[in-house]
Amino acid sequence: MWADLKRDLRYALRLFGKNPGFTFIAVSTLALGIGVTTAIFSLVDHILLRPLRYPQSDRLVTLVQSYPQLGLDTWRLSPADFALYRDQSTAFQSLAAYWVTGVNLTGVETPERLVASRVTAGFFKVFEINPQLGRTFLSGEDTPGKTNVCVLSYGFWVRHFNRDPGAIGQVMTLNNVGVQVIGVMPQGFEFPGPTTELWIPLELNAQASHPYFLTGVGRLKPNMTQQTAQAETTHEIWAASLQNPHLVGRNQPLPRGADMKTLVVSLKDAIVGKSATALVVLQSAVAFILLIACANIANLLLSRTAVRGREVALRCALGGTPARVIRQLLTESVLLGVLGGIPAVLLAWVIVRALSRMPIASIPRLDEAGIDPMVLLFAFGVSLATGILIGAVPSIQIVRFGLRNALNSAQRGSSARSGGWTKALLVGGQIALCLILLIAAGLVLKSFRQMIAVRPGFEPDKVLTMLLPVTDRRYPSPPQILEFYRDLRGELSTIPGVKNVSFTSNIPFSGEEESDGYIVKGHEPAPGTEPGQAQLQTISQGYFQSMGISVLAGRGFDKTDQPNTPRVAIVDNILADKYWKNGGALGQQIRTTGDDAWMTIVGVVSGVKDQSLAQDMKPHLYLPHSQDPELRMYLVVRTGGDPLAAASAVRSRIKALDPEVPVYAVRPLTGVIGETLNRQKMIDGLLTVFTFLALILAAIGIYGVTSVYVTSRTREFGIRMAVGARNRDVLSSVIKQALLFISSGIAAGLIGAFVLTKFIASLLYNVSQTDPVVFTLLPLFLGLVAVAACYWPAHRAAKTDPVVALRYE
Numbered sequence: 025m026w027a028d029l030k031r032d033l034r035y036a037l038r039l040f041g042k043n044p045g046f047t048f049i050a051v052s053t054l055a056l057g058i059g060v061t062t063a064i065f066s067l068v069d070h071i072l073l074r075p076l077r078y079p080q081s082d083r084l085v086t087l088v089q090s091y092p093q094l095g096l097d098t099w100r101l102s103p104a105d106f107a108l109y110r111d112q113s114t115a116f117q118s119l120a121a122y123w124v125t126g127v128n129l130t131g132v133e134t135p136e137r138l139v140a141s142r143v144t145a146g147f148f149k150v151f152e153i154n155p156q157l158g159r160t161f162l163s164g165e166d167t168p169g170k171t172n173v174c175v176l177s178y179g180f181w182v183r184h185f186n187r188d189p190g191a192i193g194q195v196m197t198l199n200n201v202g203v204q205v206i207g208v209m210p211q212g213f214e215f216p217g218p219t220t221e222l223w224i225p226l227e228l229n230a231q232a233s234h235p236y237f238l239t240g241v242g243r244l245k246p247n248m249t250q251q252t253a254q255a256e257t258t259h260e261i262w263a264a265s266l267q268n269p270h271l272v273g274r275n276q277p278l279p280r281g282a283d284m285k286t287l288v289v290s291l292k293d294a295i296v297g298k299s300a301t302a303l304v305v306l307q308s309a310v311a312f313i314l315l316i317a318c319a320n321i322a323n324l325l326l327s328r329t330a331v332r333g334r335e336v337a338l339r340c341a342l343g344g345t346p347a348r349v350i351r352q353l354l355t356e357s358v359l360l361g362v363l364g365g366i367p368a369v370l371l372a373w374v375i376v377r378a379l380s381r382m383p384i385a386s387i388p389r390l391d392e393a394g395i396d397p398m399v400l401l402f403a404f405g406v407s408l409a410t411g412i413l414i415g416a417v418p419s420i421q422i423v424r425f426g427l428r429n430a431l432n433s434a435q436r437g438s439s440a441r442s443g444g445w446t447k448a449l450l451v452g453g454q455i456a457l458c459l460i461l462l463i464a465a466g467l468v469l470k471s472f473r474q475m476i477a478v479r480p481g482f483e484p485d486k487v488l489t490m491l492l493p494v495t496d497r498r499y500p501s502p503p504q505i506l507e508f509y510r511d512l513r514g515e516l517s518t519i520p521g522v523k524n525v526s527f528t529s530n531i532p533f534s535g536e537e538e539s540d541g542y543i544v545k546g547h548e549p550a551p552g553t554e555p556g557q558a559q560l561q562t563i564s565q566g567y568f569q570s571m572g573i574s575v576l577a578g579r580g581f582d583k584t585d586q587p588n589t590p591r592v593a594i595v596d597n598i599l600a601d602k603y604w605k606n607g608g609a610l611g612q613q614i615r616t617t618g619d620d621a622w623m624t625i626v627g628v629v630s631g632v633k634d635q636s637l638a639q640d641m642k643p644h645l646y647l648p649h650s651q652d653p654e655l656r657m658y659l660v661v662r663t664g665g666d667p668l669a670a671a672s673a674v675r676s677r678i679k680a681l682d683p684e685v686p687v688y689a690v691r692p693l694t695g696v697i698g699e700t701l702n703r704q705k706m707i708d709g710l711l712t713v714f715t716f717l718a719l720i721l722a723a724i725g726i727y728g729v730t731s732v733y734v735t736s737r738t739r740e741f742g743i744r745m746a747v748g749a750r751n752r753d754v755l756s757s758v759i760k761q762a763l764l765f766i767s768s769g770i771a772a773g774l775i776g777a778f779v780l781t782k783f784i785a786s787l788l789y790n791v792s793q794t795d796p797v798v799f800t801l802l803p804l805f806l807g808l809v810a811v812a813a814c815y816w817p818a819h820r821a822a823k824t825d826p827v828v829a830l831r832y833e
Contacts, residue, residue, distance in 0.1 A: 054364025087240030357415025365407030455769025483572025
């Protein structure tokens with residue numbers, strides 16, 4: 025058998041060498057199909073299939089709370105909640121909590137804003153990862169007076185200390201406080217995110233039942249399940265609320281019927297869950313491309329097998345068995361697959377490298393993707409499977425027709441017509457697969473178009489945003505805070521091209537949000553029911569003008585709103601319409617559940633989307649910065665032109681006012697919104713490219729089969745034209761034959777699309793998965809492309825010279 029295999033391989037190589045055009049087309053087509061399939065598999069493998077890069081990562085979980093009665097599906101933990109779980113739960117081997125924030129690095133030439141994670145002392149113990157240098161936090165270093173230490177990420181250590189081991193023991197000034205470096209984590213450890221630059225102990229107050237800002241992360245004990253841990257922690261929170269109703273529940277007693285529970289979710293699912301559907305859709309799309317490519321090559325091999333009918337017949341006549349002939353044909357096709365797999369790996373490497381370098385923060389673990397032994401093994405397996413797949417149909421044809429038919433076919437000189445229906449079925453399958461992919465891409469693209477056409481409730485063009493992380497060490501009192509921001513607003517307003525300057529506690533689409541319960545006087549919630557929830561936002565005078573938010577009634581905040589004047593608030597029309605359908609919100613009293621002071625509503629503004637264009641608008645409650653001053657604020661500058669053109673001048677004025685305030689996250693507001701669409705843009709872009717490739721491959725397949733069909737009937741066409749047939753009769757005959765498998769392919773594709781598009785429903789916004797426009801126009805478009813592809817061979821047939829045709833073969 026090995027000797028036969030060597031002979032078959034040598035013969036196949038000689039055969040490919042004698043037909044370089046066929047070999048190039050086949051290898052290139054297969055390389056394209058195998059390459060994109062391997063590239064997307066690399067993403068699926070590294071992001072979805074592989075465990076996280078931590079020891080026994082299947083036991084790692086994250087903890088949040090769910091409180092549907094407050095409209096909160098995922099609600100973070102309070103320090104009291106976490107302390108309760110840590111001290112009483114028996115389900116966890118280790119448990120920690122973290123909070124992603126930022127710190128100012130000063131005492132250097134240019135102050136910086138660093139992404140830091142404040143963590144409890146047992147944080148690194150959960151992951152069982154040892155530091156590369158130094159140590160991690162000791163027990164008790166998350167208590168008051170002992171938190172002035174930090175652990176650096178590998179990237180920050182390289183960037184700021186140039187891999188100097190002497191970094192251990194050095195003191196950095198963070199938020200105007202000296203903090204000693206005690207350790208450096210190894211490369212690759214970045215939890216909770218790739219932007220994390222250092223970890224600082226979280227000063228935990230175990231009695232604090234508010235605010236809810238912590239996320240729990242734990243390692244389950246061996247043989248402990250997530251369901252058991254969730255039941256235990258949910259029971260603990262209930263027990264605590266019954267003993268002390270103010271311990272949990274936003275400082276409000278929990279009603280006994282409240283459906284509140286703790287969600288214990290696999291850490292891997294929490295990280296990659298939102299990307300799963302998109303990656304599976306992309307993997308399915310490239311699988312369709314590979315199948316279309318296989319159908320193309322199978323058709324080419326069918327045509328060559330028919331042309332080689334005399335050779336096959338002669339081999340059988342000289343004693344070769346059908347099994348031996350089939351083995352040789354399969355050897356040739358498998359070799360084609362392997363030859364296609366070699367450049368496919370290079371193509372996959374290029375695609376993966378390009379994708380992994382894209383700044384798409386919404387796709388986790390993207391930087392881990394690469395071409396490694398597992399991916400190479402997959403590519404080799406796909407190459408072998410592809411070779412068998414493209415060689416199976418020609419082999420079946422040999423068995424089906426047998427020696428006698430092969431000899432007869434060779435004698436008649438019409439061998440090219442053998443297996444015609446098989447070729448037509450393969451092309452019909454190509455059309456069906458292409459149409460399914462085309463409709464899926466059409467739905468996703470239409471959804472994206474619908475999404476970007478959504479008006480978010482404000483005007484993001486020509487708006488510059490940046491974060492000003494002012495610290496209480498520099499500005500310890502409210503008057504000092506207000507003076508800094510007042511002076512800064514005055515300075516920035518004098519910059520040429522600046523139309524308006526304001527400040528806000530958060531900007532739309534920044535990923536930050538602060539929600540709280542609210543109570544409207546005269547509409548207090550009944551006993552046992554929960555208050556409404558609204559997005560809280562502290563803003564300065566001029567914010568609505570800077571953002572282009574319409575004031576529908578009343579006024580915005582102005583100079584009359586001072587710390588010593590009655591407290592005021594502004595609501596959006598989403599909240600106002602809930603209580604006052606026909607107006608009447610002005611002058612009403614409102615307060616948050618965390619504050620007993622009532623505020624008078626002085627204005628109603630239009631609602632805005634601030635987390636996702638695909639989400640409904642949520643109620644907003646705006647508070648004046650002058651009455652509730654916050655340190656860390658976003659700067660919002662409306663300009664008359666390109667917002668980035670004003671960035672340099674804005675930086676200079678801030679530095680002149682206070683050189684120790686770092687300027688962070690300088691972005692146009694359109695860029696902030698665009699970053700939330702990066703994942704959708706990547707999916708749309710890849711689907712568009714894959715659909716275009718599928719369309720080209722399908723068109724090539726239709727053209728090739730029609731050309732072979734025309735070639736096989738050349739003599740017939742010559743005779744028909746010699747006895748009086750017109751050119752259009754021959755053209756019509758070929759087009760009708762092509763339309764048969766085109767229409768059957770489109771019909772099969774429509775059925776498949778109706779069934780399969782339900783799996784992409786989660787990727788669609790404001791578009792039905794059976795959208796009639798997409799399901800009507802795209803089949804027509806594919807039909808036109810298919811007819812155009814078969815028209816040129818049909819046109820060539822209609823121009824057949826009867827004299828030449830009668831001498832054919």
